[in-house]
Amino acid sequence: MILVNKDTKVIVQGATGKMGSAHTKRMIEYGTKIVGGVTPGRGGSDIHGVPVFDTVAEAVQKTGATCSVIFVPPYLALDAGYEALSGGITLLVLITEGMPPQDTAKLVAAVKAKGAKLIGPNCPGIITPGESLIGILPGSIFKSGPIGMVSKSGTLTYEIGLALTDAGQGQSTCVGVGGDPVKGLEYPEVLQMFENDPQTEVIVLIGEIGGNAEEEAAVFIKKNIKKPVIAYIAGQTAPPGKRMGHAGAIVSGGKGTAQSKVEAFEAAGVKVAKTPNEVAQKVGEARKTLTRA
Amino acid sequence: MxxxxxxxxxxxxxxxxxxxxxxxxxxxxxxxxxxxxxxxxxxxxxxxxxxxxxxxxxLYEYEAKRIFQDHGITVPPSVRITKPEELRKVHLGWPLTLKCQVLSGGRGKAGGIKFPKDLKEGEAIAKDLLQLTIKGSKTESLLVEPRLSIARExxxxxxxxxxxxxxxxxxxxxxxxxxxxxxxxxxxxxxxxxxxxxxxxxxxxxxxxxxxxxxxxxxxxxxxxxxxxxxxxxxxxxxxxxxxxxxxxxxxxxxxxxxxxxxxQKYFEGWQEKHLSDLSHLEQRAKLADLNLVELDGNIGILCNGAGLTMATMDMVKAFGGEPGNFLDVGGGGDQKKTLTALEIVNENPKVQVILLNILGGITACDEVAGALVEFMAKHPERTMIVRLRGNNQDKAEQMLAKSGLKLFPDLEEAVKEAVAKSKVKQPVGAKA
Incomplete structure (x- = not known):
């Protein structure tokens, strides 16, 4: 497993909002060590049995939290991120969708300067099955096992997670890095963590058309990753010139095509699956090969 | 490096x-x-x-230049006109530069910039330019500027x-x-x-x-x-x-x-509507409802939550021999009202014969989606719907939908195959979509 485990102490920024509250409850039910919530002006109260604080600094001081999951509205996300960093949080999981990209850029710079880690924004979060769920992923889909997953997508991660779980391929950790063009953790950093993680045997990378993060990941894998990697690219049949939902998901001027990504992966020895079920199948094949070796 | x-x-x-x-x-x-x-x-x-x-x-050139000027960047003196005769009131000397205000590029090559030498020529040219459409984008107005003596660019x-x-x-x-x-x-x-x-x-x-x-x-x-x-x-x-x-x-x-x-950005309040003129009617509606719609040519209307999943569902429809009629991503956290709007938008596409809804509830609660489905089907009972719904609050959603008689597909591949099969069924002539 990487980044989070059953001992990771988590606070929720925006815990009393509609989304924040619903997911705080779900995370607690899953077994995540939620130690507090932060909502300015609501300090001293509690939510789903955990104390609410006015500031992150106070929450960290009183609970020893190292991770914060952020559910605040998009225009407040930068401030919330700065507050988390200043309060001593070292892992920020930013769920919020629609954060202005220049705000994200400012937060990413601050995170780097502090040596902290940011997952997101516009991401489903992270889950180490059976230990800790931080974010909005549906916990029931994931089961503990040797597959590391990293994905730009939210719901597609659930889909492929489901296919893996149904095929008996549990997961070490699943990281949804988010679909925004500017973000915290990118593929290479997460790939390296899975490479170093003893539990992870096979890595699944879920990408999509547009940009060139997948091509860069392919180059990185060729140089640095010994474990088998299975990739899936969404948008193989997307018409050129149309933005497919995510800000970055567009094929234009012949750039960012699924084909280019598939070729880059294949050149790096990465097997590319065409459907979610095929991901599970190829993972199974890769594990068989490992056992034989 | x-x-x-x-x-x-x-x-x-x-x-x-x-x-x-x-x-x-x-x-x-x-x-x-x-x-x-x-x-x-x-x-x-x-x-x-x-x-x-x-x-x-x-933004149009004239809008961009107004912002430049507001921030202290020098722009040429200019007048924006929407009728040729307005040139008579322009006092910038001759020859002038007339530039079509369009949102597409390639304006110069398409003849959208002219340099008339006097008023008579100017009015004639302005009349033509105002009717010019460049790469599907209509000329909104003309920007009139003096010709500058340029040393370098x-x-x-x-x-x-x-x-x-x-x-x-x-x-x-x-x-x-x-x-x-x-x-x-x-x-x-x-x-x-x-x-x-x-x-x-x-x-x-x-x-x-x-x-x-x-x-x-x-x-x-x-x-x-x-x-x-x-x-x-x-x-x-x-x-x-x-x-x-x-x-x-x-x-x-x-x-x-x-x-x-x-x-x-208060400055841009209301500008989106004004600048969406090049989108189709449905795409405009989707945009204003905060939905991601791309219209395609097939007859399977696709509605999912999340860009990746919508793309993957579209890819699978193609892989199993179907033709997607649209890509519609409801986004994260879509509630009942937003999901219903999305369903109505897909439903309005006359090419769509089957609606394939694939929702995996994370931040989206399945019961909100179920609520929208119940409401939608009460209004459009004849519509062929293939629904795959899993994730948060799935049990509640199943209870709500049990009464409707709608079959839920737990597996995406099965749902896609069914949608493709239904899309191949010939509809009787005059059948209401």
Missing amino acids: FFSTKLKLPKYRRVRTDVQLQLGDDMAVRSARSAGAMRPESRIGRATAERREDWTLD LYLAVVLDRAQGCPIFIASAEGGVEIESSHNVVTMPIPYPFHPFVGRELAQKLGLSGSLLTKVADVANKLYKLFESKDLDLAEINPLVITEGEDVIALDGKITVNDDSIHR
């Missing part, structure tokens, strides 16, 4: 930033590759036929770089028509917090000196400031001209406003 910054810039200035950096494939080079930035191809690569399909708020832009995760300057000492063959393209990251020395370093890199260095640095810094304060994806001046009197003037400009930021 190889860091080539051979920038492919437009053949003609009005094609604007087709900024596709040509690079090696090394990782370290990603910064340069993505000088194409935020939405590397859509935003910057203004491959003109494609750009109108991108739902971003692109530069290129200057600020974009948010995707790979470096920070704003960057892109500049060239050769703007305008010569720019494509320019070997003098400079990119420079703009670190937080911003300091004006960055503009001076940029001007120096462009090979400028003396008072020109400080003047161009000043424009660059002002361009960055407006890029930041107005939440832009792109702020571009092409060309930035230096007159024979050494005045530095933004002769043409391009601004793209960031979609996600628009609700905190």
